[in-house]
Amino acid sequence: MELAAFYGFSGLAIVSALFILFSRNLIYAAFALFLTFLGVAALYVLAGADFLAVAQIMVYVGGILVLLIFGIMLTQKAERDVISSTPNQVIISVKRQFWGFLTGISLFCFLTYIIATANFTMTGETNISRSTLKTIGVELMTSHLLPFEIAAILLLVALVGAAYLALNRNPLSHD
């Protein structure tokens, strides 16, 4: 049962990731990325990371994906000569496609070879039946307090920087 769920969700994630790769329409790619994030969140649940799965859905789907779709819409070409039946098209050159596929496939073969020959021997208890929420909270507030604070500062700096960079953007004044 769990094995079937694992293969189903990993298949969902990989198939929608391949759809992003082959799709010419960026909006469709963003929606396929939504399916990929959901599949990855399900893999987190199957690995016993319930808090991470909820954080993944909230941060990626609720925040990052919405931002990406806004970005796609805001960088739309304003020219009228774009064919309206095929908006958001991405031009893909054959050379880039060749090098992209070559790099991806060769890296995948390399990683698969490494994983297949690594022969991991796990010691530790693997049966996590309880929630990881308490452990994460305690660890964040004790041994990982410094990275936690640095992450807070980083988020503040990113917020201020993004607001400053996107400020006063008036593309119509440039033409």
Add this chain to the structure above:
Amino acid sequence: MINIPVEHYLIVAAALFCIGLAIAITKQHLIGILLGIELMLNAVNINLIAFSRHDPEKIGGQLFALFVIVVAAAEITVALAIILRVYGHFRTVEPDKVSELKK
């Protein structure tokens, strides 16, 4: 709870990472490149969480994945702001056409 071998997680994560890399190379659109980078960060998180299953006392892998998510969120906001700025300045989102420094 049936134990799914850790190698299966690693293979899935490797596949997602390579697809993300291929997306980042192939797409000639700045936001398409960002989609690929997000996919690669997610694949790395799967690795961290798969290994963190074997360490239920101090789940270091899950904490690391949490910080990766934080950094990804910060990265995407700043990158989108820069892309909007580039679009406002050059009127294009194709990375090859933003080549003023090469001339």
